[in-house]
Each structure stands twice: as structure tokens, then as C-alpha cells.
Amino acid sequence: NAGVMQNPRHLVRRRGQEARLRCSPMKGHSHVYWYRQLPEEGLKFMVYLQKENIIDESGMPKERFSAEFPKEGPSILRIQQVVRGDSAAYFCASSPVLDTIYFGEGSWLTVV
Amino acid sequence: QKEVEQDPGPLSVPEGAIVSLNCTYSNSAFQYFMWYRQYSRKGPELLMYTYSSGNKEDGRFTAQVDKSSKYISLFIRDSQPSDSATYLCAIFGGNQFYFGTGTSLTVIP
Numbered sequence: 001n002a003g004v005m006q007n008p009r010h011l012v013r014r015r016g017q018e019a020r021l022r023c024s025p026m027k028g029h030s031h032v033y034w035y036r037q038l039p040e041e042g043l044k045f046m047v048y049l050q051k052e053n054i055i056d057e058s059g060m061p062k063e064r065f066s067a068e069f070p071k072e073g074p075s076i077l078r079i080q081q082v083v084r085g086d087s088a089a090y091f092c093a094s095s096p097v098l099d100t101i102y103f104g105e106g107s108w109l110t111v112v
Numbered sequence: 113q114k115e116v117e118q119d120p121g122p123l124s125v126p127e128g129a130i131v132s133l134n135c136t137y138s139n140s141a142f143q144y145f146m147w148y149r150q151y152s153r154k155g156p157e158l159l160m161y162t163y164s165s166g167n168k169e170d171g172r173f174t175a176q177v178d179k180s181s182k183y184i185s186l187f188i189r190d191s192q193p194s195d196s197a198t199y200l201c202a203i204f205g206g207n208q209f210y211f212g213t214g215t216s217l218t219v220i221p
Contacts, residue, residue, distance in 0.1 A: 004155075033209065042213035043156070043200070056207050091155055093209075099144045099163070101202075101209055103155040 002027065004094050004104035005074075012110045019079040019086070021107045025094030032075045033101060034067060037089045046090075049075060082111045113138050118201055118212025127221050131188040135201035135212045138182065144204040145177050147186045149197045150214065156200055160186065191219045 005024040013019050025032050030050055035043040045059040049069035060067065064082075069075040079086055089108050093101040118135045125131055133147075144163045148156035160175040162168045168175045176185040184203075188195055196219050201212040 006155075035211075043211045045208060048207055089153075098207070099204065100146050100158060100161045102158060103148075105155040106153075108153070 004092055004102055006090075006092050006104035006107050008107060009105065010108045010110070012112060013082050014112055015083060016081050019082050019109055019111075021077040021079075021090050021092075021109070022074040023077070023092030023094075023104060024074040025092075026096075026102055029094035029096050029102075031095040031098055031101075032069050033093045033095070034075075034077050035091045035093065037091060037106075043091065046077070079109075082109070084111050087111045115139060115142075115205070115210040116201060116203055116212045119215055120213060122216040122218065124218045124220060125191055127191060127193060127219055129191050129219070131186075131191050131195070131217060131219075133186040133188075133199050133201070133215050133217070135184050135203075136182055137184070137203050137210070139205055140179070140182060142203045142205040142210075145175070145184050146202040146204075146209075147173075147175055148200040148202060148211075149195075150200060151197050159199075188217075191217075193219045193221050195219050 032049045034046040047060045047067045048056040064080045066078045089106045091106045093103045095101040147160040150156045165179045172189045174187040198214040198216050200214045203210050
């Protein structure tokens, strides 16, 4: 049973470009969470999605950030017009029934 | 008040020591309690998961939950250098998983 798959693992973008991060949950998991982790800091909740629905986006910045989990295909976290402060590790996690979650290996975004 | 508070460490112990990692939480309605281990530049890996008060053991790891005190602990027996990592407690309530900030552990050979 494959784990949570994230790609790309490492992404470098220039300021002003777009970053698109993808996450395929574990088989049978319909709940997807995105977290951001800055160096020496904890995991910060961004958004919780189910298939075709955003359930809770209270942790997502109001501008430039968006997330989707379409009926077919991976969940996407999109960051438009990236700035240096967006440099971080972005983790996706999935859950079968909301009792525990399983993380991917993360996508490391560097904005230059 | 944060939903979950975790002793930040860092913690440095000799190989073979017993390690105790601790978190407190604020909401007595929280239901599920987890411990994750995170190596540098890797994703958090689920170590232990429990939903009731008491102890749960898995090999060298024991998770303890005291719902009356809103306190959770992870004990590592016979610690090994490979246990050197950051340990995160996590609690599920409502729609969200709340994470502690992590305790950095170094086990010295």
C-alpha cells in the first residue's frame, strides 16, 4: 500500500512565479490536509479538503494561495506570485476516517 | 491558549536511557492522541496512536494518556542513536489535527 505521494520533492521558483504542489493520498483516504513547516517551527495547518470540497481553509493566507482536491487526480496546492517568505516545507497528509493522519515526505519550496 | 503545548527541549541523553516526552492540551473534548517522529528533511512518521486514557505499548515505545489532567506522554526505553529526531505530539478534535511544536531528541552513543 503506497503511502502519501508528494511531488515535486524540491522546487525552486523566482519571486513572482507560481508554485504548484501535488499530493496523492493513500488509497482509500478521502480526507486531505496541507501543512506548512518553517525551519525550527511546528506544523501550521493550512487547509482541509475532501473530494471536490474545501472543508476548512482557515489556515490558508487569503491571497495568492489556493487548494483543490478534484474528483479525479491529486490534490493541488497552488501559490501564485511567490515571495521569499513562502520558502518552506509543505506537507500533505491523508486520513481514512479522521482518527489519525499519514504524511507524505514533503515538498521543499525555495523562492530566490 | 494553544490547543497543544509541548516541551520544546532540546533533549540530549546517553544511549540506553529512558526518554520522556510530554504534551498538555486544552480541550477535554479532544478524542485521539498521536505521536509522530520526524527526521531532518523528512515527513512526520506516525509512531503511536491511542484514543483512551492509560498506556499503550509498542516495542520500546509507550504512549500514555491522562484525560483527567489533559496530559500525554511518550516514553522511549533503551534509547538508540537512531531515535535521534524531532518528536511531535498531535491531537484530533473537530475537523482538525493540532500539533505540538516538537521536541528535538539526540541520543549520544
